[in-house]
Amino acid sequence: MKASYFEKVGIGIRTVIKGMKKSLVYFFKKPVTLQYPHQKKVIADRYRGSIRLKIDPQTGKHKCIACTNCEKICPAFAITLKIETPEGSKKKELKEYYVDLGKCIYCGLCVDSCPVDAIEHSNVYEVAERSKENLILRLDTIGEKNV
Amino acid sequence: MEEMKDIRQDFYVNMGPQHPSTHGVLRIVLRVEGEKVISSETVLGYAHRGVEKMAESKTYVQMMPVMDRFDYVSSMLYEWAYVGAMERALGIAPPERAEFIRVIMGELNRMASHFLWVGAFLLDLGAFTPFLWVFDARERILDMFEEVTGQRMTNNYFKVGGVHYDITSEFMKMLNDFLKMIHERMQDVEVLIESIIFLERVKDLGFITKEDVLNYGLSGPVARGSGVFIDTRKTEPYSVYDRINFEIPLGTRGDCYDRYRVRMQEILQSAKIIEQAVEMLPEGPYTEKAPKIVKLPEGEYYFAVESARGLLGVYLLSDGSTKPYRFKLRVPSFANLSIIDKLLPGNKISDVVAILGSIDIVVPEIDR
Ligand code: SF4
Numbered sequence: 001m002k003a004s005y006f007e008k009v010g011i012g013i014r015t016v017i018k019g020m021k022k023s024l025v026y027f028f029k030k031p032v033t034l035q036y037p038h039q040k041k042v043i044a045d046r047y048r049g050s051i052r053l054k055i056d057p058q059t060g061k062h063k064c065i066a067c068t069n070c071e072k073i074c075p076a077f078a079i080t081l082k083i084e085t086p087e088g089s090k091k092k093e094l095k096e097y098y099v100d101l102g103k104c105i106y107c108g109l110c111v112d113s114c115p116v117d118a119i120e121h122s123n124v125y126e127v128a129e130r131s132k133e134n135l136i137l138r139l140d141t142i143g144e145k146n147v
Numbered sequence: 148m149e150e151m152k153d154i155r156q157d158f159y160v161n162m163g164p165q166h167p168s169t170h171g172v173l174r175i176v177l178r179v180e181g182e183k184v185i186s187s188e189t190v191l192g193y194a195h196r197g198v199e200k201m202a203e204s205k206t207y208v209q210m211m212p213v214m215d216r217f218d219y220v221s222s223m224l225y226e227w228a229y230v231g232a233m234e235r236a237l238g239i240a241p242p243e244r245a246e247f248i249r250v251i252m253g254e255l256n257r258m259a260s261h262f263l264w265v266g267a268f269l270l271d272l273g274a275f276t277p278f279l280w281v282f283d284a285r286e287r288i289l290d291m292f293e294e295v296t297g298q299r300m301t302n303n304y305f306k307v308g309g310v311h312y313d314i315t316s317e318f319m320k321m322l323n324d325f326l327k328m329i330h331e332r333m334q335d336v337e338v339l340i341e342s343i344i345f346l347e348r349v350k351d352l353g354f355i356t357k358e359d360v361l362n363y364g365l366s367g368p369v370a371r372g373s374g375v376f377i378d379t380r381k382t383e384p385y386s387v388y389d390r391i392n393f394e395i396p397l398g399t400r401g402d403c404y405d406r407y408r409v410r411m412q413e414i415l416q417s418a419k420i421i422e423q424a425v426e427m428l429p430e431g432p433y434t435e436k437a438p439k440i441v442k443l444p445e446g447e448y449y450f451a452v453e454s455a456r457g458l459l460g461v462y463l464l465s466d467g468s469t470k471p472y473r474f475k476l477r478v479p480s481f482a483n484l485s486i487i488d489k490l491l492p493g494n495k496i497s498d499v500v501a502i503l504g505s506i507d508i509v510v511p512e513i514d515r
Pocket residue numbers: 051073074075076077078079099103104105106107108109110111
């Protein structure tokens with residue numbers, strides 16, 4: 001049998017009160033929202049932020065051997081390497097290492113492909129800039145914007 | 148009088164492409180008479196990016212992060228389908244531990260997707276509070292993803308032969324807390340939304356018959372809401388699903404309410420699967436040694452998984468190089484959406500939102 005109109009209104013009011021009771025319980029719970037710039041979330045260690053070259057503590061330099069694996073695998077073409085082969089030696093040398101954070105999709109494939117574990121993700125996630133050029137980071141010169 | 152009628156007959160309402168409840172750039176042209184929909188036409192293509200063509204110019208590994216971007220709410224299930232196809236081609240079987248980690252991650256992703264759906268569906272119908280409650284739950288899942296995969300949404304976590312990283316003890320702690328809280332949260336949400344206001348709006352609306360399910364090739368909760376037993380995890384078990392004990396919730400009548408119920412129960416079933424998977428999780432390596440440069444042998448490969456929306460298949464045609472010759476996706480949303488033009492006529496405009504919401508579409512995977 002179908003409920004009459006007034007019965008329905010009755011049921012409606014009852015269910016609304018039931019729902020309100022539940023809402024009231026939540027009202028007194030601790031809020032889960034963070035007030036972003038003032039409060040910050042604790043970022044997981046593995047968080048994939050902007051990439052950087054690892055510094056070898058022994059030599060104080062990066063470990064990159066200029067194999068260009070990372071440049072080749074990057075699906076967003078965000079990495080640009082400048083490589084030179086000094087005269088009299090066969091070994092390639094890294095001259096400049098650029099990553100364009102405007103293109104990077106933080107996928108982690110470059111880190112995964114590096115044979116000598118020379119790059120890693122930092123935990124930096126606030127990378128907004130006022131101009132596009134500032135998003136291109138040079139990673140082989142230590143310091144400056146390379147956090 | 149004659150003139151009036153003509154004008155009324157030709158009254159069109161454009162729903163979308165920027166309508167808030169189409170969840171993406173989908174356009175539905177509704178022909179209406181007063182409040183009633185006479186006929187409808189779905190227009191696609193606003194989010195077309197040509198990804199299937201793009202896959203032909205990217206290597207297999209480079210395509211991995213792109214897989215996340217079809218369905219941003221259940222991205223790892225997409226990775227799974229793609230990785231599964233590649234593993235089938237290469238004849239690599241991931242280690243046990245990796246399989247269980249995949250099951251845990253996949254089910255968490257399914258839950259996250261259903262949470263988002265419940266929230267958005269109710270938001271469309273005008274209820275705001277449940278949206279916040281389920282998003283709190285979903286946020287915890289995303290936090291867990293961040294802990295393990297390093298990213299909240301576009302995870303890029305699966306790889307050929309296993310997964311990228313092992314799960315951590317911190318993750319296990321978060322997972323336990325989450326599983327404890329989830330049952331209570333689901334009950335709360337149900338109390339809140341199972342009011343007569345909600346029921347009156349979704350019951351007896353948008354019936355899909357069993358024949359329609361088969362004729363239109365529907366899958367996922369949309370098909371199961373009509374009582375059709377279609378679930379790749381059961382009918383064609385992949386990974387370790389055949390060793391896990393779980394049920395497939397089925398609806399009986401096939402209206403919007405049944406589809407809602409199926410999804411709500413699926414969340415709890417996913418929790419059950421995760422509990423078992425955590426218990427069965429073996430020690431050992433989380434990835435198999437796999438070639439860094441993936442080169443599939445010549446041939447055709449297909450792998451299907453059950454995504455949050457239904458049957459998801461990845462088809463790869465390889466010519467032996469590092470790039471696929473042809474890459475094709477069978478996405479659930481596309482097939483599920485195809486029935487919408489049959490469901491809408493005869494309903495009120497306000498019900499269009501409810502019916503469309505109950506189908507649960509994700510536009511980026513429809514227009515790819
Ligand atoms: S994280 Fe991905 S997109 Fe960014 S530089 Fe590395 S490979 Fe390229």
